[in-house]
Amino acid sequence: xxxxxxxxxxxxxxxxxxxxxxxxxxxxxxxxxxxxxxxxxxxxxxxxxxxxxxxxxxxxxxxxxxxxxxxxxxxxxxxxxxxxxxxxxxxxxxxxxxxxxxxxxxxxxxxxxxxxxxxxxxxxxxxxxxxxxxxxxxxxxxxxxxxxxxxxxxxxxxxxxxxxxxxxxxxxxxxxxxxxxxxxxxxxxxxxxxxxxxxxxxxxxxxxxxxxxxxxxxxxxxxxxxxxxxxxxxxxxxxxxxxxxxxxxxxxxxxxxxxxxxxxxxxxxxxxxxxxxxxxxxxxxxxxxxxxxxxxxxxxxxxxxxxxxxxxxxxxxxxxxxxxxxxxxxxxxxxxxx
Numbered sequence: 266x267x268x269x270x271x272x273x274x275x276x277x278x279x280x281x282x283x284x285x286x287x288x289x290x291x292x293x294x295x296x297x298x299x300x301x302x303x304x305x306x307x308x309x310x311x312x313x314x315x316x317x318x319x320x321x322x323x324x325x326x327x328x329x330x331x332x333x334x335x336x337x338x339x340x341x342x343x344x345x346x347x348x349x350x351x352x353x354x355x356x357x358x359x360x361x362x363x364x365x366x367x368x369x370x371x372x373x374x375x376x377x378x379x380x381x382x383x384x385x386x387x388x389x390x391x392x393x394x395x396x397x398x399x400x401x402x403x404x405x406x407x408x409x410x411x412x413x414x415x416x417x418x419x420x421x422x423x424x425x426x427x428x429x430x431x432x433x434x435x436x437x438x439x440x441x442x443x444x445x446x447x448x449x450x451x452x453x454x455x456x457x458x459x460x461x462x463x464x465x466x467x468x469x470x471x472x473x474x475x476x477x478x479x480x481x482x483x484x485x486x487x488x489x490x491x492x493x494x495x496x497x498x499x500x501x502x503x504x505x506x507x508x509x510x511x512x513x514x515x516x517x518x519x520x521x522x523x524x525x526x527x528x529x530x531x532x533x534x535x536x537x538x539x540x541x542x543x544x545x546x547x548x549x550x551x552x553x554x555x556x557x558x559x560x561x562x563x564x565x566x567x568x569x570x571x572x573x574x575x576x577x578x579x580x581x582x583x584x585x586x587x588x589x590x591x592x593x594x595x596x597x598x599x600x601x602x603x
Contacts, residue, residue, distance in 0.1 A: 275421055280470075281469060307602065309595070312596065322365060325365045329369055330343075333388055337459070341421075344368070346371060347365065352468070363397060363403065363404065370408060371411060382401050385404070424475040425458060428480070454476070460580065465576070466577070477560070
């Protein structure tokens with residue numbers, strides 16, 4: 266436990282590389298096969314912890330959290346516990362509805378907004394009566410199982426604090442950098458961070474990298490978005506996933522942006538100190554140049570920010586094709602056939 270991220274268990278025990286994460290999941294698949302062969306679990310080939318399943322679990326967490334009026338920080342902690350747990354335990358072994366409920370129950374305790382166990386079981390049963398048992402001891406048992414698999418490392422550091430630090434720093438030094446985050450840009454960056462908990466980013470990167478990636482999408486890609494909108498090439502935005510106002514970016518906007526940009530293109534755009542030469546310095550371009558001066562000053566790892574940004578945008582590409590009904594039916598068949 267630590268108030269400092271750099272000496273916290275989140276960094277020393279639960280921050281991994283992509284290669285380590287892939288190896289953990291390979292071991293999990295091997296364990297799954299052994300359990301299926303021994304008859305401990307049934308084989309459900311259509312059930313896997315892919316991006317569609319993670320979007321579904323994210324939505325389950327939000328639904329239960331809203332019924333309980335839980336703070337955003339507790340919802341985000343619950344999603345990290347969920348991600349960590351599913352790197353060690355097969356989704357085919359557990360009742361995912363009870364898992365979501367337990368993660369939120371533990372997160373509320375850790376984030377000092379505790380919910381009574383009877384209340385959280387009652388609200389979960391109202392949402393998913395066929396999957397949540399009336400016996401509250403089942404949730405208590407799962408709580409110990411969850412904490413054990415997480416090695417009792419439960420204190421977390423989130424990108425929200427880093428985002429607010431960036432906002433405050435830019436406001437304080439607006440005369441030096443020449444711009445600050447507007448309330449709309451802050452709101453949009455916050456929404457991006459909310460959705461980033463569906464991805465693996467919080468197992469791989471420090472919180473400040475995720476916060477800077479959210480600001481990057483909001484500030485730097487806004488110029489391209491405005492250019493595309495000016496040419497009338499965008500379809501009407503439906504706003505799935507991101508709950509933001511019409512004047513800010515939506516999923517369709519991000520898809521349109523990424524469809525014509527590769528990882529290398531984005532890395533080239535994000536070179537601190539690049540000279541814009543004779544290009545016309547419109548308002549958006551000036552904002553980007555000022556942001557890049559700040560980015561260069563911050564010494565945040567450029568490659569990590571680009572990688573985080575790519576994964577966040579990739580999430581929205583997958584989200585655009587997400588079929589909740591199919592996931593729900595697949596889980597129903599698995600859980601009710603036990």
